[in-house]
Amino acid sequence: MNDFLIFHWLKEVNHWGKTPEGGISRLAFSQEDKGARKYVIDLMEEYGMEVRIDEAANIIGKYAGTEPDLPAVVIGSHLDSVPSGGKYDGVLGVLSGLEVVRHLAQNNIRGRHSLEVIVFSNEEGCRYPYTLFGSSVMMGDFHKPWEEIKNMQDEQGIKLVQEIKELGGKPEKLFLARRNPEQIKAFLELHIEQGLVLEDKGVSIGIVEGISAPIRFVLKLMGSADHAGATPMVLRRDPLMGASEIMLALERIVKETSVTAVGTVGQINVSPGAVNIIPGTVTLSFDIRDIDLAARNQIVRNLEKVIREVCQTRDLKYDFQEIFNISPVMLDTQMISLIEQVCQEMEIPAIKMISGAAHDAMVMANHVPTGMIFVPSVAGISHNPSEYTRNEDIMKGVEVLGQTVLRLIK
Amino acid sequence: MNDFLIFHWLKEVNHWGKTPEGGISRLAFSQEDKGARKYVIDLMEEYGMEVRIDEAANIIGKYAGTEPDLPAVVIGSHLDSVPSGGKYDGVLGVLSGLEVVRHLAQNNIRGRHSLEVIVFSNEEGCRYPYTLFGSSVMMGDFHKPWEEIKNMQDEQGIKLVQEIKELGGKPEKLFLARRNPEQIKAFLELHIEQGLVLEDKGVSIGIVEGISAPIRFVLKLMGSADHAGATPMVLRRDPLMGASEIMLALERIVKETSVTAVGTVGQINVSPGAVNIIPGTVTLSFDIRDIDLAARNQIVRNLEKVIREVCQTRDLKYDFQEIFNISPVMLDTQMISLIEQVCQEMEIPAIKMISGAAHDAMVMANHVPTGMIFVPSVAGISHNPSEYTRNEDIMKGVEVLGQTVLRLIK
Numbered sequence: 001m002n003d004f005l006i007f008h009w010l011k012e013v014n015h016w017g018k019t020p021e022g023g024i025s026r027l028a029f030s031q032e033d034k035g036a037r038k039y040v041i042d043l044m045e046e047y048g049m050e051v052r053i054d055e056a057a058n059i060i061g062k063y064a065g066t067e068p069d070l071p072a073v074v075i076g077s078h079l080d081s082v083p084s085g086g087k088y089d090g091v092l093g094v095l096s097g098l099e100v101v102r103h104l105a106q107n108n109i110r111g112r113h114s115l116e117v118i119v120f121s122n123e124e125g126c127r128y129p130y131t132l133f134g135s136s137v138m139m140g141d142f143h144k145p146w147e148e149i150k151n152m153q154d155e156q157g158i159k160l161v162q163e164i165k166e167l168g169g170k171p172e173k174l175f176l177a178r179r180n181p182e183q184i185k186a187f188l189e190l191h192i193e194q195g196l197v198l199e200d201k202g203v204s205i206g207i208v209e210g211i212s213a214p215i216r217f218v219l220k221l222m223g224s225a226d227h228a229g230a231t232p233m234v235l236r237r238d239p240l241m242g243a244s245e246i247m248l249a250l251e252r253i254v255k256e257t258s259v260t261a262v263g264t265v266g267q268i269n270v271s272p273g274a275v276n277i278i279p280g281t282v283t284l285s286f287d288i289r290d291i292d293l294a295a296r297n298q299i300v301r302n303l304e305k306v307i308r309e310v311c312q313t314r315d316l317k318y319d320f321q322e323i324f325n326i327s328p329v330m331l332d333t334q335m336i337s338l339i340e341q342v343c344q345e346m347e348i349p350a351i352k353m354i355s356g357a358a359h360d361a362m363v364m365a366n367h368v369p370t371g372m373i374f375v376p377s378v379a380g381i382s383h384n385p386s387e388y389t390r391n392e393d394i395m396k397g398v399e400v401l402g403q404t405v406l407r408l409i410k
Numbered sequence: 411m412n413d414f415l416i417f418h419w420l421k422e423v424n425h426w427g428k429t430p431e432g433g434i435s436r437l438a439f440s441q442e443d444k445g446a447r448k449y450v451i452d453l454m455e456e457y458g459m460e461v462r463i464d465e466a467a468n469i470i471g472k473y474a475g476t477e478p479d480l481p482a483v484v485i486g487s488h489l490d491s492v493p494s495g496g497k498y499d500g501v502l503g504v505l506s507g508l509e510v511v512r513h514l515a516q517n518n519i520r521g522r523h524s525l526e527v528i529v530f531s532n533e534e535g536c537r538y539p540y541t542l543f544g545s546s547v548m549m550g551d552f553h554k555p556w557e558e559i560k561n562m563q564d565e566q567g568i569k570l571v572q573e574i575k576e577l578g579g580k581p582e583k584l585f586l587a588r589r590n591p592e593q594i595k596a597f598l599e600l601h602i603e604q605g606l607v608l609e610d611k612g613v614s615i616g617i618v619e620g621i622s623a624p625i626r627f628v629l630k631l632m633g634s635a636d637h638a639g640a641t642p643m644v645l646r647r648d649p650l651m652g653a654s655e656i657m658l659a660l661e662r663i664v665k666e667t668s669v670t671a672v673g674t675v676g677q678i679n680v681s682p683g684a685v686n687i688i689p690g691t692v693t694l695s696f697d698i699r700d701i702d703l704a705a706r707n708q709i710v711r712n713l714e715k716v717i718r719e720v721c722q723t724r725d726l727k728y729d730f731q732e733i734f735n736i737s738p739v740m741l742d743t744q745m746i747s748l749i750e751q752v753c754q755e756m757e758i759p760a761i762k763m764i765s766g767a768a769h770d771a772m773v774m775a776n777h778v779p780t781g782m783i784f785v786p787s788v789a790g791i792s793h794n795p796s797e798y799t800r801n802e803d804i805m806k807g808v809e810v811l812g813q814t815v816l817r818l819i820k
Contacts, residue, residue: 038758140529155483212639212710216685228674228697229622230605233665235790240675241661244654251651256644264638266685268678275626275676275695277793284683287638356639380645382637383687 004395006099013039013079013095014087023385024087028080028122028133029057029147029163030403035165036079040119043098050119053179056137057169059119063101064410066112073099073183073408074368075401076135076360078123085124086387088192090157092394094119096190100402113185119165120360121330128152128160135360137366140178149174168367181367186408187261189361190373190401194387196380197353204393205338205350205400206374211292211362212260213326213352213368215300217286219246219307222317225272225280238280240270242314250286250304257302258295260354263288291328291354329362335371342403348396358384373397414639414805416502416509423449423489423505424497434497438490438532439467439573446489446501448579450529453508460528465587466547467579469529475513475521475819481595482524483818484778485510485811486545486770488533496532496797497750498510498602501588501803521819523595530770531577538562538570545770549589549646549777561585596745597774600783600797600811604767605645606790612692614803615760615810616784617749620701621772622670622764625710626734627696627769629656629717632666632727633711635682635690641689649692652724660696667712668705670764701738714719715785747779752813753790758806767792781814783807 011123016035017026026032044051053060062072063288075259077093083150097117104110121136125131130152137141149171152160161171170176196207221239247265254263286303290296304320336352343350353374355362361372375397378388426445427436443646447469454461454471461471472482487503507527514520530548540562546552559581562570566679571581580586608616631649652810657675677695696713700706714730721728746762753760763784765772771782786806788798 057580107636193640194637195642196645197640197642201643214639214686224790225794226606226790227767228676229605229624229672229699229768230603230792231672231766231785232605233661233672233792235606235610238661238674240678241657244657247651247654248658251643251648260642260811262639262641262643264648264686264688266638266680266687266689267683268650268680270676270678275697276624276674277676278674279676287685289639310587356641357637360641376570377640380634380636380641382640 003101004099004398005093006394006398007096007391009043009095010087013091014126017081019084019385021084021385023084024081025083025085026079026224027083028124028129029127029167033080034167037119038182040094044117047098047102049101053168054138055133055170055173057121058134058138058177059165061117062100062279063104064116065110065114068114068376070113071183072116072119073185073405074116074187075189075405076118076120076187077191078120078191078360080122080124082124082126082383082386085239085383086385088387088389089194089382090123092192092389093190095315096398099398100405103402115405115409123360127154132358132360132363135363137174137350138179139363141363142174143161152169184368187361187364187368187370188373188399188401189359190375190406192377192382192387194357194375194377194382198374198376199378199380201351203349203351204376204396205343205348207336207350207352208331208344208355208372208374209336210328210330210354210364211359212289212291213328213358213362214287214324215288215296215322216324218321218323219284219286220319221282221311223280223314224278226278230279231278236278237315238278239316240279242310243268243282243284244317245310246307250303253299253302254288257299258290258292259300260292261290261295262356263299275293289356293328293339296328316333324370326358329365331372335369338407339371339373339404342400346399346403348400373400414808415512416505416804416808417801419453419505419508420497420501422465423501427491427620429494429795431494431795434491435493435495435723436489436491437493437537438534439537439577444499444577449665450489450504454527457512459511465580465583466544466546467531467574467577468544468548471527473514473525475524477522478524480523481593483815484528484594484597485599485815486528486530486597487599487601488770489528490532490534492534492672493535495793496795498605498770498797498799499792500533500604501747502799503600506808506811509808510815512572513812523813523819525819533770537564542768542770542773545773547584547587548589548598549773551773552584568768571667591777593776597771597778597780598811598814599769599771599806600785601769602787602792602797603784604792607763608784609788609790611761613661613759613761614786614806615753615758616763617753617760618747618765618784619762620738620740620764621748621769621773621775622699622701622766623736623738624697624699624734625706625732625767627733628733629694629696630729631692633690633724634688636688638686638688639721641688647686647725648688649726651691651811652687652720652726653678653694656717660713663712665710667709668700668702670702671700671705671709672766673709699766703738706738722796724753736768739775741775741780745779748817749810749814750780752810756809757812758810775800783810
């Protein structure tokens with residue numbers, strides 16, 4: 001592959017949802033998302049793909065193989081973004097798939113297996129809270145009751161079902177979008193790393209060995225909202241001091257338990273929240289991830305123990321609720337070996353690593369042999385207008401993806 | 411004093427600003443405040459007081475002594491409340507003064523010294539941010555520039571000067587409200603404790619020895635807002651973990667430095683504030699008080715040292731800004747002895763204590779001999795609809811106040 005149209009396409013797609021700060025707000029099923037989807041569908045058709053929209057509004061483009069009954073090789077990712085997100089997250093995976101198809105089409109290469117490029121709908125789950133929606137529906141892992149789906153609306157009161165319909169989906173028949181895993185030989189996703197590991201090691205390609213999924217909790221600590229001046233230190237029941245102990249304990253426990261684990265408090269709210277009132281209630285979010293489920297469970301148990309102890313010592317009440325839980329997955333060892341081999345033959349330095357972020361590949365990996373290729377995020381920045389991946393790294397990623405596909409569709 | 415009208419008056423005044431939760435929202439200069447002021451002015455006149463409104467809209471009721479040139483004994487507090495505050499804070503001090511006047515008037519008792527009851531305007535500083543406004547103007551401690559005062563408005567855009575005028579003040583001539591401290595023999599304020607000390611000790615009367623004033627800071631800690639999944643623990647620059655260390659250090663430093671000191675973080679905000687993003691910025695408020703200014707300064711120095719160290723270790727940037735600073739004051743030892751003596755003679759158990767909250771008495775104490783009487787707050791609750799002080803404690807407080815006044819006006 002000597003020429004690349006992906007940079008031109010990236011620019012074109014990213015007109016949809018461009019923000020004044022140079023970022024992208026292309027929420028799932030929005031006008032911006034619709035524009036980007038239309039652009040991608042046109043490209044698919046331009047390079048001879050057969051395009052269909054499934055019931056979940058996933059876009060499935062098929063570059064037919066010579067033996068149509070063989071299971072397909074699938075490249076997939078998403079076009080939707082977080083609010084004020086970046087130009088690479090998701091869209092790069094879709095367009096790199098199209099770059100591979102264009103290369104095959106223009107060189108009249110056709111394997112025995114078909115090659116599909118899929119745009120999964122609503123990966124981010126920001127506008128409607130069903131993260132990994134399209135891939136989960138396709139793999140039969142979406143289990144929300146119809147009553148809930150039917151009434152689900154965004155902040156403006158626009159219904160999810162209405163938006164899915166407008167994109168050509170059939171929300172009342174989501175189950176029909178489910179595919180038999182045997183129809184899929186392999187799933188591949190190229191994605192930006194969204195972290196600092198590749199940058200830190202100075203390599204262009206990360207071969208994902210496993211995806212470290214989060215378990216999330218909300219912790220509410222309840223003490224007594226007393227006067228900041230009139231309440232001696234020894235008579236206080238300050239939940240924010242308790243929260244501080246618990247947050248530092250989380251950091252310590254995570255580091256002690258597993259080198260691949262991470263733990264984050266991203267949200268904290270205090271009530272009443274006045275400079276001269278001791279907090280009465282503090283609410284914290286916890287996001288804990290590891291590729292090693294046993295270690296992740298151990299971290300949660302140790303954290304709960306600390307919460308109990310801190311609340312006892314400080315005379316606080318607490319409520320600790322799990323709000324989200326996906327199990328981590330290991331990716332297919334044969335796919336990992338294949339991508340590793342491709343990198344070696346192409347003399348592109350690569351490292352094996354885990355993904356700390358969730359991806360559609362995480363859903364797919366539970367059902368079909370899945371491989372994932374990471375390219376570096378400069379300064380580790382993602383979900384941010386400053387998200388950036390160098391063109392030379394993107395080119396290497398697309399070439400590794402293309403060579404991997406060539407071996408799989410044969 | 412065998413009969414009390416104060417409970418009836420409390421009920422009547424607290425019709426003004428009553429909230430559905432049973433609390434009081436009587437913001438300074440509001441319609442509710444106006445109603446309460448009118449009620450109090452009527453009472454003052456009913457018991458033979460000469461009433462005037464000064465330039466700062468303070469209400470000054472005078473029960474004349476037999477030697478009008480002698481300096482007056484002054485009882486003062488406030489009628490304004492915080493939003494959704496309680497039924498006792500401030501108003502109890504005003505009405506207890508009136509109860510004393512009523513007792514004198516109905517028994518035809520008149521001292522050589524005049525007795526004044528003052529309603530200070532805008533003590534809370536919630537609607538317009540000039541806490542202790544009326545007393546500060548009266549004592550010449552209010553130094554805001556006219557340009558600022560002139561333009562000061564509340565959230566609805568209503569100007570402070572307009573409101574002061576409506577209440578009979580002259581905002582453009584505030585300086586005329588300043589009084590010569592030599593006109594005041596003594597200042598007395600009865601107030602609810604707003605803390606847990608009297609309840610904890612099981613006594614009805616606190617004799618305030620000093621008022622512990624706050625110094626306040628805003629600390630902004632800046633790290634890197636990275637992906638909660640994709641950023642290994644060792645590559646993080648998490649300002650919330652830094653904040654946790656600093657908050658616990660504050661607690662430790664305050665306890666180690668002074669038994670009378672208190673330190674509070676009442677506000678904390680993280681940005682971007684998403685469950686799956688490591689905080690990039692954390693903003694904290696600090697409120698640090700002590701009756702001992704040297705100890706308070708020591709606490710601030712030690713806190714700053716910890717902030718520097720934590721930020722160095724965790725590779726964070728910070729900005730630490732002082733936003734408020736009043737010096738603590740000790741109350742007049744002769745006044746303390748006098749109140750103590752009254753309590754002993756009346757066989758009412760009392761303890762000497764410090765006030766952690768600021769009061770108009772704090773302003774007065776820098777200029778005139780000042781005494782302050784605390785009555786218990788049940789469960790230490792204040793600035794809250796649940797604020798409650800038992801009638802029997804109020805009666806004891808009013809009696810101690812009355813006896814103290816009798817000795818001072820002689």
